Amino acid sequence: MKTSPRTTLQDQPHAADELMSIAEVAALVRVPVATVRYWRHLGTGPLGFRVGRSVRYWRSEVIHWLDEQSRHPQTGN
Template sequence: MTDHTASREPELLTITEAADLLRAPVATLRYWRHLGTGPRSFRLGRRVLYRTDDLHAWIAQQHAQALDRR
């Protein structure tokens, strides 16, 4: 029996789902995307998508930067 969970691709989230995860308005994610300061995202057709791994990495980076400023 093969374990498929170890090689599973990261889950893709829509901008609305990513905003829910970050507890931020969708408009904020759009603005961050415009500025190039938010979490990594990409277009698939007409949709903007976020990988959960990228969102969690961005959150960790923001946390580390906040600790460094103390």
């Protein structure tokens, strides 16, 4: 019988992470869902991905994106 090497949390960085829906991300960031969708369309929001027909976000990715936004704020026109 073949055995596969054990995977560790280092091999799976999101193993202990939480998946968030677009509505949960919007609530966390305190913006309308439409704004999160627009950011996704522009490619400027937190990194999301499809699971079937739904878009999901890793909580750690959203927190990292928020941290980056606070470190490098966008300037207005």
